[in-house]
Amino acid sequence: MRKELLQLKRDKLTFGMIVGIPVMQMLLFGFAINTDVRNLVAGVANEADSHLSRQLIADLEQTQVLRIDYVVASPDELESLLRGGKISIGIYIPPDFDRRSIDARRSAAQLLVDGVDPTVLGVANQIRNLPLKFDTIAGQKERASTFEVRPYFNPEHRSSVFVIPGLMGMILTLTMMLFTAVAVVREREHGNLELLINTPISTTQLMTGKVIPYILIGLIQLTLIMAVGDLLFSVPIRGSILELYIASSVFIAANLALGLFVSTVVKTQFQAIQVTIFFLMPSILITGFVFPFEGMPGIIQVIGEALPTTHYIRLTRGIMLRGATLFEMRMELLALAVFTLIAMVAAIQRFTKRLD
């Protein structure tokens, strides 16, 4: 036992992890996991444009659950904003809104909801009964909800549809990062590296040689996940499969490059695995995989934006579920490419063909 403690004390990284993991976990769980979502981005198409409808929109904003960033003319435009992932909820107020609002059997307006995310759907259900101003007195009267909720992209409310595109990101992050994270340290531990760095091979050759075969493996893995997703869970792929593969290749490369960088920093394979887990945790918690990105505080969102998984999950959900095109989501792809480049350059810089 004494020996274990002594060894632990020598292994600075493991020691850091013992302290770092619980602290980071607490911070992430505490701040990020907030199912009580605020400031969901919304768009409005108000075709009634009456006093009553403007009052309703103002009331909605007052709840602070929604933040109305887009005001458009037609429900079609709301749909396209929804597909591009720009908004989570579209508020459609029909021209006959005032008349509908007196009729207790009909709902007065519609909420067009990105039904993929259960939290967003929950928010929609929560605000659907928002009372109209004039009937606060006659509140006892039984009436239909103010809004009719129309979930898009996932009409059957199946959670697998929400989970699987994110899961793809998760599985690829874990496996790809591990592949390269152990790649360099393994050779160091086995003594292969001492021979290898004594050959004319260049660092760039060595590094790209470690990345390229695994991109292929990653794509095979992706195919497998999608096949299972389709056969067992009937997860749709509404957009282009080719575009999904392109986006995935860049994401896989990003993880491999990150793994490679880790590999140049750590000393043992065990440490490499620890660091990978350290990265995996935020990838689950603050990328929008489980908990909605909008619900997180600003600083956590900034960290989330720096993680490739965040962008990839947006891409997969966009392409697979909403039928978005890569062009519509080009900023996400660009973010992944930039990340890959930075991680790769950092790995090459860190790796020296020396032993000291």
Added chain:
Amino acid sequence: MTSETEFAIRASGLTKTFGSLTAVDHLDLDVPKALVYGFLGPNGSGKTTAIRLLCGLLTPTEGSATVLGHVVPGDASQLKPKIGYMTQKFSLYGDLTIQENLEFIADVYSYPRRDRRARVEDLIERYNLDQQRNQFAGTMSGGQKQRLALACAVLNRPKLLLLDEPTSAVDPKSRRDFWEKLFALANEGTTILVSTHYMDEAERCHRLAILDHGKKVADGAPAELQAATGMSVVEIATDDTAAVQFELKKLPEIRSITQLGVRLRALIPDSRKNPVAFIESHLSSLALNGKVVQVEASLEDVFVAVTQDDEKLDTAA
């Protein structure tokens, strides 16, 4: 530029420290071309560090070295294609076959594609690896691993081979074969620097340097070193080795004494004339019997003489 044509390696004042430990201490080295040059020294004497400095894997703390006309570690990248390096620990891939390992090394050296197959076949034949061609390197015996490592080290036809204790995990027969291969390479013009802690191997080298605590304590051809020990070597045959050893150890003139079966082998500085008579008279005065003869110094005696010398200096200082 005579130095470039005559010497494969020239080093002056080469020093490497790790924290408070000086692994290599002001090493001066001239290794002539096309010879087998040995580094003889005990474990921790700086052999591995010296070799790593020479191939540019480590940056010297002080001093400089020129290897095949390239200054290391600055010009290490130009040097790499011209040297072959065999690490102390087996450093090829255990999960690849012999053939795959060789092909990988050919790749890494960008060996010309059209000659690659022929070169790999040639090496497999030359280093008797044909039987194990498709065997995983990890499952091979020590001797086979070593032959594979040498085959990989010479694949790119290096002008200089650096071998770090290549025979430490190998049986005597394989060691003999291995040295045959080294001499064949030297005859073809390859310079070979080999580190070892085996005396019999050191004796085979054309020239050698004895390292101790990071310092070069002697260098030259083995015969020269044996002739220039400055020591007489006597062997004492006796019934009571323990008592004789105990008594002789007390004498300040005895540099070292060690037991070889029923005989004792002692080193006595040349300054003491007639060592045989000196020992005999000393033993008879103590009423101990012993037959004393003077013998030729072996390389082990040289090694003991120079390394112990250093220790005495250390304690005196």
